[in-house]
Amino acid sequence: MSVVGHSPPPFFKRGVAPLARLAIFVSLCLFLLVVDLRFRTLDMLRATIATLIYPLQQLAYRPVEFASGAGEYFSSLTTLQAENAELRDRELSTANRLMRQEHLELENRRLRELLGMRERQPTQGQVADLLYAARDPFSRRVIIDKGMQNDIVTGQVVVDDVGVVGQVTRVFPLISEVTLLTDKNQAIPVQVQRSGLRAVLAGAGAGQMELRFLAANAEVEVGDILVTSGLDGVYLPGLPVARIVKIDRDAAYTFARILCQPLAGVERNGQVLVLAPREMPAAQPEDQSNNDTPGKGRKVKRGQAAH
Amino acid sequence: MQPTHSSRRILLPVKGWFIILTLFVALFLNLLPLGRMVGVPDWVALVLAFWCVREPLKVGMATGFILGLVTDVAEASLMGQHALAYVLLAFAASGLSRRILWFPLGQQALHILPLLVGSQLVMLLVRMAGGAEFPGMLYLLSPLVATVLWYPLTYLLLIPQYRPVDRDDNRPI
16 A cells, blocks of 8 residues: 555454444434434433633634734724714614503503503613524524523523514523424414414524414514514513515415514624513412312312212 | 645645644635625635645544534624534535546536535524524625635645745745
8 A cells, every 4th residue: 555654454453343333323323413403302412512612713713813803993084984983873763652652651550550460571681792502403593602601591582672582592601592483393382462462482593584374364564563463472562573475375274374574684794782681570370269170180179079 | 836635746744733723714704794794705614624624634523513513603603503504514525535636726616516506505594494584695695705715725725735845044935
């Protein structure tokens, strides 16, 4: 052969045969796949590997960060001035609303107290930098620079200045993964702002979402804004989510095909706000009368029934 | 320089640390946060296939499995997806290693192409079975780019083995 000192392959001690080794590794991989897909219990393994490769990942992030930083540095003064002026204008225009908001919140609280309704939970959150989009071409995920160290937990809602971006689905010590609304496995309960119609919005990939299971004659129009309905106990009610861009009412199908565009810059980089996890109200105490009357399928002992 | 078995040239033996270093560099290139850019080759798969072909006794399925797990975590994909693809790739590349090295580089690349496409298809199959979205036909562009890179990569990774046996201190290189 063509290598100096090339040792011939060992004749007798050859270890496990290649085919047997392949079978072992493939079954191990299939086991991992099934566990990850079905039971989602590999978080410890994932977190360990993620912590090990974190330095390498940060190192790989440097050139990209440097390039974007250099671009910002060279952006001219005039652009900055224009942006500054625009921001000041916007602040002025929103100041009015902000001032009234406090007043309205107070008024709202009084009215709610009057009505005996539960207070809406005030929102808190922490600002996170959106680092980059995950490379996986089969899903829509982004990485943010806050993790377990900043008390991020799975299920937290991520918003930007316009609307909902997604939900934290995996938390590592220093970073976390956010699944975007446009991911095919991501669903969010919404309400049409105009009519109050409730529905489920699911990701459809390619930057679009689909409003599912609405009858062909449902009262929706192109241009309607969808906001979160808050029924799931995860999203706060009233956050803007998407706008309807296309409705396909085909009488041949039971449901209309409704395509929506996310309002927030879901697939663009920038800063996002991770909202604090929503505290669910305590479960309603079970109805007393319900406990006394036996359920349909429940057998009642005779002695008990006689009491 | 002809890095095939049919050439007369005798190469130096490969250093273990060099294999590890190249695999690390490939992992680093895979970790570059390029987002969803299409046509970016899977460097780890390419370098793994290279060493499986060149050194089947040193690099094999176990290396592929570990690198696959790391890539799975880094790319936020399903656990075991890349591991499965890399294990199959390593098995096929090691099996073909006795044959491939007798061919000139262009034909070697043609042998590598189906291996890389196959590993991509395995991942596609696994994820579609898991209910993910179809990434589009451009997904298969990256093995094509990787195949083209086989030629320069071979020369790059064999540089340390081309050094002369007796170092001449008066020679600049």
